[in-house]
Amino acid sequence: xxxxxxxxxxxxxxxxxxxxxxxxxxxxxxxxxxxxxxxxxxxxxxxxxxxxxxxxxxxxxxxxxxxxxxxxxxxxxxxxxxxxxxxxxxxxxxxxxxxxxxxxxxxxxxxxxxxxxxxxxxxxxxxxxxxxxxxxxxxxxxxxxxxxxxxxxxxxxxxxxxxxxxxxxxxxxxxxxxxxxxxxxxxxxxxxxxxxxxxxx
Amino acid sequence: xxxxxxxxxxxxxxxxxxxxxxxxxxxxxxxxxxxxxxxxxxxxxxxxxxxxxxxxxxxxxxxxxxxxxxxxxxxxxxxxxxxxxxxxxxxxxxxxxxxxxxxxxxxxxxxxxxxxxxxxxxxxxxxxxxxxxxxxxxxxxxxxxxxxxxxxxxxxxxxxxxxxxxxxxxxxxxxxxxxxxxxxxxxxxxxxxxxxxxxxx
DNA sequence: CAAAATTTTGTACGCTCATACAATTTTTTG
DNA sequence: CAAAAAATTGTATGAGCGTACAAAATTTTG
Numbered sequence: 001x002x003x004x005x006x007x008x009x010x011x012x013x014x015x016x017x018x019x020x021x022x023x024x025x026x027x028x029x030x031x032x033x034x035x036x037x038x039x040x041x042x043x044x045x046x047x048x049x050x051x052x053x054x055x056x057x058x059x060x061x062x063x064x065x066x067x068x069x070x071x072x073x074x075x076x077x078x079x080x081x082x083x084x085x086x087x088x089x090x091x092x093x094x095x096x097x098x099x100x101x102x103x104x105x106x107x108x109x110x111x112x113x114x115x116x117x118x119x120x121x122x123x124x125x126x127x128x129x130x131x132x133x134x135x136x137x138x139x140x141x142x143x144x145x146x147x148x149x150x151x152x153x154x155x156x157x158x159x160x161x162x163x164x165x166x167x168x169x170x171x172x173x174x175x176x177x178x179x180x181x182x183x184x185x186x187x188x189x190x191x192x193x194x195x196x197x198x199x200x201x
Numbered sequence: 202x203x204x205x206x207x208x209x210x211x212x213x214x215x216x217x218x219x220x221x222x223x224x225x226x227x228x229x230x231x232x233x234x235x236x237x238x239x240x241x242x243x244x245x246x247x248x249x250x251x252x253x254x255x256x257x258x259x260x261x262x263x264x265x266x267x268x269x270x271x272x273x274x275x276x277x278x279x280x281x282x283x284x285x286x287x288x289x290x291x292x293x294x295x296x297x298x299x300x301x302x303x304x305x306x307x308x309x310x311x312x313x314x315x316x317x318x319x320x321x322x323x324x325x326x327x328x329x330x331x332x333x334x335x336x337x338x339x340x341x342x343x344x345x346x347x348x349x350x351x352x353x354x355x356x357x358x359x360x361x362x363x364x365x366x367x368x369x370x371x372x373x374x375x376x377x378x379x380x381x382x383x384x385x386x387x388x389x390x391x392x393x394x395x396x397x398x399x400x401x402x
Numbered sequence: 403c404a405a406a407a408t409t410t411t412g413t414a415c416g417c418t419c420a421t422a423c424a425a426t427t428t429t430t431t432g
Numbered sequence: 433c434a435a436a437a438a439a440t441t442g443t444a445t446g447a448g449c450g451t452a453c454a455a456a457a458t459t460t461t462g
Binding site: 025027107113114123127149152157187188 | 308332349365370384
């Protein structure tokens, strides 16, 4: 019983923090705001968590899982390597999440993780997962030393597009972002490699 | 006389803020730190500036000018449109500035400008300048409706590479970043367009 | 139902920081 | 050189915040 209520409250606080994060980013996250968003009184946070940083840690994991679920969902439907690569890219730009405030929130996470070792570890983990996913799509169709370069290119295009969305120089839709990246990747790979990717399971 | 000393102090404070910015980003910038970095006592800031935001505003202009000078310098030496495009890209990655702390600092500027209209105006200005520079390189070799797409691609590659440098998933050098972007652009343009760009002044 | 345990509330403390400003020092002026 | 002006110092004030915790409310237990 004790476990249950504790887990529920912790989860509620994490989700409250997540909602506040999407709106205000890491900077706008005060303990008071988190608790209010979770529908509890201000002091409750230090009862269920060691401190605010711990909540933020779990909140970021939660936020990443939301995106990763989108990726995994799409990858399950993919039947060849090219479709898997597309799944990764499309999963990184869900319609409902590719929005200015949210892009800014993620950006603020990058900034915060520069001076917080815990968050930095998370960020590296997220990146390794992405890199490993991309690698698994192309490792059979290019030589080993070309792979990291390609992975970096895709990662830069994805992150760059989110940064671009945050700045909102022009209001880009999720579809446009995906399309731009897809086009770049097609150019980078060339027709031959794409055909091969569609062939291999 | 009065003008002179005032201008000097303001400039010293702006440069102090700039040095602190490179080290700590926008978040680490306290009035005390700015004044200390400029070698003055803490209260001086409110004598020469309305408030901290005003110093930050001028500091960001200063920081951008440092980069823009690199771009302009290289563009002067360029004799055709392709070299001009390269000058823009290379100018955005000076050896001495393409460093993790500095990349993080710029990232924190993006975040800060999300909620500060003044900084937002600056950011848009910087982007328009970049877009206009890139456009002037390619407007004669592609149809009008293709230009914005191309400009967006280059901008995303540049910003994405800085973001990548901030995260430091792998320690990328300025040369490697430039090379990656150059390769992507070559793919995107195709040989024919590149040849044409090298032809036109 | 009463006592004990758990959960929740509200607040007080201490910290960091931007800003204003009185007091002091330095420079200029006549 | 004295008086006035300008520049600089150091600090006080108040706001916003994270955290701890006593008090109150609620739930569980015997």
